[in-house]
């Protein structure tokens with residue numbers, strides 16, 4: 001975070017200094033109109049003799065108005081641009097960092113928090129910087145320049161007497177502001193609770209309707225919205241009190257200045273023009289007094305967000321250190337030796353003493369109970385989490401020594417969740433990689449048994465899917481994702497439970513295509529259906545993080561173990577289905 005701030009200051013410091021100079025000049029010019037108006041009033045006593053002088057002063061007054069306009073416009077535009085520049089830098093850095101962070105570091109961060117980094121937290125910090133430019137610089141300038149003008153050109157005692165009530169009022173405002181802050185934070189909390197509730201209802205609208213939950217939801221919404229209203233009312237009552245107090249302070253200040261000022265006029269210590277100018281100066285303090293407490297609030301909010309961002313930025317990114325400088329596909333021989341693993345956030349061991357070997361060209365089938373560590377093993381192969389040294393090697397190299405980019409390009413991992421990005425089917429098949437011909441893409445969808453369905457869509461392969469487009473069925477999404485395996489030229493292809501939504505016929509053809517695709521590649525098929533893995537060269541059976549059986553299908557069905565149990569369960573199911581069919 002400090003890095004971003006430094007980067008911005010380094011890039012923009014000349015402009016920032018210029019902005020501050022313009023702010024001071026602007027305020028300096030602002031002290032002229034009261035002075036000139038005061039002069040004019042003094043000159044009005046003897047219009048016949050002072051005619052020329054009066055016109056001259058009116059001309060000066062016009063000149064200050066033009067001057068103000070000329071300074072104000074570039075100052076405002078420049079300040080705005082610099083703030084937007086900062087925001088862009090911050091968000092760019094945030095996103096780059098987010099993309100590169102280690103998966104294990106993201107374990108404990110909720111998606112909502114990450115979203116907040118990009119919206120709420122960045123905005124708080126940006127707002128504070130904007131406030132510094134816009135208001136803080138002006139407050140400082142006004143306090144210095146206006147007070148100086150009041151003391152120097154009019155009267156020090158008058159200045160002190162008139163400003164005193166204003167400062168006392170400000171003090172009260174600070175005290176009340178503390179309370180307002182607490183209430184505001186409650187109100188904000190109520191607001192986000194209401195927003196979260198609406199968001200959840202939006203996501204779950206089908207479930208709500210299917211279970212006739214509308215009335216319950218409406219009731220809950222009303223309770224939340226009432227809480228929000230009540231907390232907002234409290235905030236607004238106190239906020240009104242603040243503005244009333246400020247006005248009172250100014251009222252008394254003005255009153256005192258006229259009372260004491262008139263005395264000074266009678267005693268010929270100052271002129272009537274001076275008194276009028278003096279009141280002009282006092283009004284210059286109105287805005288700063290209102291802004292002062294806001295600075296504190298803004299600072300506190302920005303500090304919280306700044307710390308959050310700082311923590312996020314300090315999370316370790318994926319190391320790019322590697323011994324072997326190689327570019328391109330890693331050979332597909334996988335050797336795992338006595339691998340035990342537990343997730344950083346989880347004390348339970350996810351994998352226990354896993355040892356296995358798969359050669360390039362072979363297919364490994366993995367079957368196992370739910371949560372037995374199948375996906376975890378794949379996460380480690382991709383080094384999404386830190387892998388202990390000496391435990392996994394690919395192509396004879398410890399995977400910690402393979403350049404991360406090469407490793408991930410060598411493996412095409414078809415994940416269990418068939419998530420599609422909101423873009424075209426073609427983009428979803430290519431997925432961040434270019435250099436494929438249109439024919440190659442079409443062929444891959446044919447091999448994944450989804451081509452026919454795509455070609456029936458109006459825009460074919462260019463159909464937009466996901467949030468912004470067509471909603472595909474679970475099985476269709478799965479096959480779009482599977483197409484990637486046929487397109488990418490990786491040495492290792494992994495299918496993690498990707499055939500669950502397919503009918504038997506499609507599954508059979510797809511498996512045939514996969515066999516021919518992976519003839520020379522390393523292929524790992526994770527599935528709980530025996531039919532998907534029975535022709536694999538090697539099969540491992542996982543239970544509770546351990547390999548409980550290893551071998552080929554024909555041997556495993558004769559062993560007394562989990563595999564045989566799965567086999568019998570599934571074949572009896574098939575038998576009963578066949579029985580149902582033939583009556």
Ligand SMILES: Nc1ncnc2c1ncn2[C@@H]1O[C@H](COP(=O)(O)OP(=O)(O)OP(=O)(O)O)[C@@H](O)[C@H]1O
Pocket residue numbers: 107343344345346350368369370371372373374375376377416497
């Ligand atoms: N990111 C994670 N952080 C902490 N624990 C995790 C994480 N991912 C998985 N686990 C835990 O590790 C164990 C193995 O999970 P894994 O996803 O590897 O199982 P799986 O065999 O793929 O299950 P399934 O058949 O449901 O896909 C589970 O107990 C799970 O709770």
Ligand SMILES: [Mg+2]
Pocket residue numbers: 374375376416496497
């Ligand atoms: Mg899994």
